[in-house]
Amino acid sequence: MAKPITDFSKLCVHTLTTRPWDLKQCIQNFSAAGIHAITIWRNVLEKQNLHEAKRMLDDYGMQVVSVARGGFFPSVEKENRHLAIDDNLLAIEQASAVGAPVLVLVCGADGRQSLEKSREQIQEGIEQILPDAKKAGVKLAIEPLHPMYAGDRSAINTLAQANRMAEEINSEYVGVAVDVYHLWWDSNLQHEIARCGRNGNLLAFHICDWNVPTVDFLNDRGLMGDGCINIPEIRRWVEDAGFSGCNEVEIFSEKYWLMDQIEYLEKIKNAYLKFS
């Protein structure tokens, strides 16, 4: 059994979880709710002066856990692969500017080529941006995505694949992110979590739930307790692997985005204590 969660000291919320809010609203409302850690999605940084963002985060004592997302390296077109590198370098700059120690990578896939080819291009892409990541002090977290995204969002679909790639690149600046939504179904999950823990490669832990049935591939994630994932068990594996970072609530949900977001945040806190 996992040790029950009794406080919010390790609770981090992704800005995309409360999508109707801009960065300032996220910072103010999270802080008022007693949540002191945040993962920032780049959409809220688009029209944002980064110095101002950093000042706001500091003023509220908000710990930035990571910036999401970089990645999307593969393409059959060389030009697009170059554009992806540029965008990732910008993401590293943004992460560094807001004080994020980690940039999460949604690695990408191009359905016009094989998964193996896409994986090759992902590894090449990561190796290309690695010097800048090191210089900026930002670690790169390879996040495996559920296989339903293998055609367009990520050719890395199991933690074994992510672990292997991180091990091959072999840099303290490259590791993996474990997201229960993408990985809960994998019978090797406990073993693979132990593996990245052993190698010092476990950089992030994302939680939400898998709705049954799931009605939308992208934006029908459940709140912890809504679905069928045994989150406390996976959290125990992650903690047993030596991970002591935040539990990041990352929920894309058309249903919850329609709610009053202040009430939703309270719901998240309750579900966090009860079902995580």
Ligand code: ZN
């Ligand atoms: Zn995630």
